[in-house]
Structures are given as C-alpha cells and as structure tokens.
Amino acid sequence: MTATLALKVEGLTKQFRGTTALDSVYLEIQPGEIVALIGPSGCGKSTFLRCLTWLEQPDDGFIEVAGQPFGRERIGAVVRRQSGREIDRIRPRIGLVFQQLNLWPHLTALENIVRPQIVVLKRPREEATRRARDLLARLGLADRAERYPHSLSGGQKQRVAIARALAMDPALMLFDEPTSALDPELVGEVLAVLRQLAEAGTTMLVVTHEIGFAANVADRIAFMDHGRIVEEGPARQLIDAPRDPRLKGFLDLVLSHRDGPAPPLA
C-alpha cells in the first residue's frame, strides 16, 4: 500500500511515577478506516488518547498524522522534540471529542465551532461561519446554532463537539467513550451519528465499550490491556474468534452484562 496512513503510532510509551500506563503501543490506521479501541477500564485507553494529542507528553515513541511527524521527529539518527508552536500547528489535524465534550459554555453552538477555525486556522469569519453552519445542518442542528450549550440536550451537545472538531478538517477523529456520558436512551442517537460519519468516509479511532458499535461500524478492533495492544484484527473476526485469553474474558464479561440479547452481528 502506498497511500499515506492517517495515523501511525510506533512504540508509544508513558509512565506515571513508575507505573507503566502505555507500554510501547503500535497502531496504524488507513484513511477512511474506522478502528474501535476496546479494553477494561484502567487499561490505558484514555492515556493513549491524551498522548496522541500531546495533552500528555509521551515518554517515548513516535506519532505520525497523515504522514507528518507529531511531537517527535527523526532526523537521521537524531530524535528532536518539536516546539510547542509546531505541536499546536499539527494538533487540529487530530479532532478529539472528549468524553465530557468540554464545549465552551460562554459561546453559542455556532461560535464554539467558528472560534477555533478563526483563531487556529486563521480562516476569515464568513468562511468559518459557512463551514460551521454546513456541519450543523449535516448533523441536524441547523436550528440550534444560536443556542448556548447549557440549553442543548446531551446528544445535541455531542454533535456540536463533533462539528467543532470536524470543522478543523482533521485527518483523523478521536472519540473518547462517546456513549458513556450520555443517558442510555441517547446511545442510539450517538451511534447513528458515528455511522453517518463513517459513511462519509471519516477516519475514526473510537475508544468504546459498546461492543455492538465496535462490531457493527468499526472495520477493525484493537484490544488494549495493561497499556499494550494485545490483539487487533477485523472487527467481526476479533469478536467471533478471539485468540487472546484476556480478550476472551473481557468479551464474556461485557456481553454478559448487556441488557437482553446481544445484537445480531450480521
């Protein structure tokens, strides 16, 4: 394959006071691919996302976003840490949707999406506004543009957060547990939005414990445990025929805790 990878992670490592949160993680994502990252809580999924966005500085390893080194680069045999300014310049290429969304409550839904385009990408306001309205319309929020976050429902807030990240034209979208902060009845709504994005060809890495979503929408699943990606492969195959005993145990646990029967994996 000659196409540039959307994301390439090599040997990403992070320690907190002696405990290893990430233990040399490798991951590659093709453009348009949807990868679900699953694993028990505390396995390092969140740290992985925080290191991918350099909110947390990884101790070692390399990240490449759409072919661009991010955070650290190799020049010959020398490893150079990028400056804060360089890191800031690449950051919008990764759209992170936080678990807690972190919309800015003092700005309207529209302005939440417009402001970073103007500040970070230096887009003219008209263009940024057009782009924001476009995205809001696509996500079914055209009539909510002037609302402030506190007057939006949980699902609407999440779509605003997604639009905010998409407006930056990221090469890759990261989702941190997109369903966990929501009421159970909204989970379907969110999954529908993620499916919609998938159909539009958005590259996504989704940290989730929704095995249903992982199985139905994701192309590939990566299973993380103790800071390592233990097993990865095509979604259906990984769920139907897990090889690693830890993944087996995890799947048994998750599937048995679901209400009612698991959705058909057709």
Added chain:
Amino acid sequence: MRFDPWMLLDYWELLLQGTWLTIRITVMALVLGYLLGIGVALLGMARSRTLRAIAGTYVEVLRNIPFIIILFLVYYGLPFSGVRMPALFAGTLALSLFVSAYYSEIVRAAILALPRGQFESARAIGMSPAQAMWNVVAPQVLRTIIPPSTNMTLTMMKESAVLSSITVPELTYQGLVIQGNTFAPFEVFAAITLIYWMIAIVIAETSRRLEARVGLAQRQSVTRNPIADRYLSLERRPAR
C-alpha cells in the same frame, strides 16, 4: 445642639474635590491592583515551588497587616530607603498593594474552579496557551470574579479613607479639615457618610450592569416551607 447642614454649603468645593479624589484613587488602585493581582495569581499557579511560595507569602503578609501600617510603611518607610514620594502616590501605591492580595486570590480561585477540560479542549484543537487563556478561560473567569471583586473594590474604596492620615486630600481628609473649621462633627460626618454611601451604590450598580452584560445573572430562588422560613429567612415574604 443644633443641626445646621446648610453651613456645609460654604465648603461644597472642598467636599467635591475630596469626592473626586477618592473616586480617582479608587479607580487607580482598582486598575493597578488588578494588574498586580493577576500577576500574583499566575505566579501562585506556577510550576516552580519557589515562585508559588513567593506568591503565597505576598498574599498572606498583605492580608494580615492592617492597611494603615502598609500605608505608613510605604510612605515613611520607602523614603527612608532613598525613595521619596508624594503622599498621593504613596497612598495609591499602598492601596493597590493591599487590594492586589485579595484580587489575586479571587482570580486564582476562579481559574482553579474552571474544569480542566475547558483549557484542554482549547489546547487540543490547536490553540496556544495564550490563545486558550484569552478565548476560553478569561471570558469564563470574568463572570465568576465580578461579584467578589466588587465586594473587594468596595472594601478598598472605604479603606482609602485611611489615606487621610498621610494628608492625601481625599474625602475624609477634607471632612476633617471642615470639621476643624466648623466644630460641627455631626453635619460633617453625616455629609461624608452620605457621599461614601453614594459612591458605594454607584460601584455596586456599575458592577450589577457589568454582570448583566457579561451574561449570567441567574439566581435560583429557594422556595421553602413557610414554617422553616420563620427561622431560616430574614426577609419578609413578598405579598402575592
């Protein structure tokens, strides 16, 4: 004793000058104190432990010493070290130092109260620390600091009366001058009190408008059982 407020009319000029100076001193100390306060607040959140300790000591020392002693130290103490300064300058500086300790705590508390995710989401999308501060943190902090800053500014405005003791001709000083001429303490202090009161009302009203403009003035009213209200509320219920 007779009460003769009309004789104050002979001194209206002094009262006006004093009022105007008190207002100017308050505004100056508000601006200077806030600049200092923001600096100390940021220092207090620095990574370096030494810097944090310096900020902490600054705040504790200024908050635990009576303002009148801070004032004397600046006015009598600094000339002693070679810096000679006029009373008005020394007074305004002392007032700014005094109030900056409180402002810095207000700013620091407001920033710390903001969820970390607010700053992080701005950083993750590519804003620099300064851009994140300006676009995301500052506007939200501004809302929460207005009410406590207003209280502190009122306190500081009142504290400026102490500047009379180093002969700054502000409102209280002019009052004491008039009192020395007329030996009519009741009239003089009634007038001075009234003027301070009016300045305080103007400050409070300005702040209220500012707060409304910045948005967010929602107060939830507590509805309680009238029996409990007999003890727990001091306001009479509005007639319905």
Added chain:
Amino acid sequence: MKFNFEYLLSVMPRLIDASLVNIRLALIIMALSVLLGTGLTILRAAKLPVVNEVIAVVISFVRGTPLLIQIFIAYYVLPSVGLDMRPEVAGVAAIAFNSMIFVSETLRGGLATIDPGQIEASTALGLPPRAIWYKVVLPQLFRRVIPVLINEATIVVKGTALLSVITVVEVLRTAQQISAASYRPFETLLGAALIFLVMNLVISLVGKFAEARYAVSRA
C-alpha cells in the same frame, strides 16, 4: 540611614507590651459583636414590619461607609450628643457595631444552608421557638460559620490599629511614639507589622484547628 536590625529587636518589647491592648480590645469587640450580631439576626428573623426596613438601612450604611469614619463618628459625634466616652470606649463601640453587622450578615448566609426539614420537624414536635433557636438552629449555624467568624476576628484585630488615630495607645500608636523620638520609622513600623502578622496568623491557625475539630464531630 541603613536598616538597623538591632534597633528593630530593641523596640520589640515595648511593641509586644502594647499588643496586649490590641488583644484585649479585640476580644471585647468580638464578644460584643457575636452576641449582638446573633441578637440582631434573631430580631431580623422575627420579620417585624418597619424594624426590618430600618435595620436594612443601617446595614447598608455600615457596609457602605469606611470604618475610619464610623470611628470618627463615635469619637467626635457621640460626645456632642452628651455621651462622653473615652477614646477606647468610642473605638470599641464603633468597631463592635461595624462587626456586629457583618456577623449578622454572615449568620444570614449560614441560615440558608440549614436543612429546613429539621425546623418543620421541631415545630411539629411542638418545640417552643426559643428552644428551636437555642437547640436546633444556632448550634448548627455557629459550626458552619466558624471559618467566617475567624476571618472576621482577623479583620477586627487589624481594625484595632485604626484606633491609633483617635489616640488609643496601642501597637501602632506606640510605634509612632517611638519613631517620633528616634527618627527610625521603618524599623518600628516593621515591628508593628510583624506583631499584627503574628497575631493574625495565630488566629488563622487556631481557626484551622477549630474547623478540623468540628468537621470531625460533624462526621
């Protein structure tokens, strides 16, 4: 002139002696203001017509005007209406009056945090209002407002320095007397500042202990 540390040390004994005046006055003021502030709060809770309106005006007056002016009023005005008071008494009266208002406002804030269910239950049990105040409301209220009262105590201690302007011979006045004779204002004022710093840090420390203790007994 250079900073003279020896001189600073030499004035400390006199300043420490004088600090006893500040401590004594602050204790009297705090006792008065807590007592009267509580009384005022109960009076306000009675919600009598006119009385509350008058109190509201007085509160607005006290909060809106400088403590220094209130001290001057007690010192200059009260004697002229026949109440001849020593400077010390006038000063204590002024600061206590001021502080009383702040205590009452603090208690008002604390009242809002008390669980109304208890009052309803006490009333249903037929407890007389007196008992509800003394046995139910006030004990909880004071526990809650202790940090604020401690803070008020440090404000009162600082306030006693203002009494130097009406000739009460306390720490600051003593420092001024010393420096008038020696022409070394910086060291003496610094000594006075240190004394206030220590007094207030001790109060804050005691407050922290008290708070911790009550927090434990509440749990």
